[in-house]
Amino acid sequence: QITLKESGPTLVKPTQTLTLTCTFSGFSLSTSGVGVGWIRQPPGKALEWLALIYWNDDKRYSPSLKSRLTITKDTSKNQVVLTMTNMDPVDTATYYCAHSSGSSWLDYWGQGTLVTVSS
């Protein structure tokens, strides 16, 4: 059974760096083809694809946010970490992590965590 759960601060101040952790079970990020992605959704708005890391440490980032994002994995801890620098109120959103099969489709999702950016 594959499960994922996001954790991190619920409130960050403008200009701060956000660090979110995705802790998962039921699969290994050392298995060929597997990946974990991050997606966000501002309140009442559409999904936005942010980043994805593959089992071989290949990393992909949204072009519009690439300069602010870093995605890393800790295979031994079954965790993936996303950092986003220089947070702004427009970054207020629910942040999801999701499992990606060998085809990069997001077939299992965490429950999401709401991050509010406010002073």
Next chain:
Amino acid sequence: EIVLTQSPATLSLSPGERATLSCRASQSVSSYLAWYQQKPGQAPRLLIYDASNRATGIPARFSGSGSGTDFTLTISSLEPEDFAVYYCQQRSNCPCSFGQGTKLEIK
């Protein structure tokens, strides 16, 4: 970056009716397109991948078609639980991207 445009933004139908949702890509994504369903307060759920393959556990009333730049999600006969927001996503060239969504509401 590949941009996905979904239409209509909102679709108002009654249970039992047929729903047709569209997704158009700014450049060819071959068959590398998926559809997700999202209900209020829930994470998205994968419905269709590789344009026409149903994900595990997805009812047969959901079907996908298309290739290249034009794709369609069809729900053959709407059930009450199908009223939700639907997103398309491409993986032809990750960074991947989502469409802006179509809200399927009860008429």
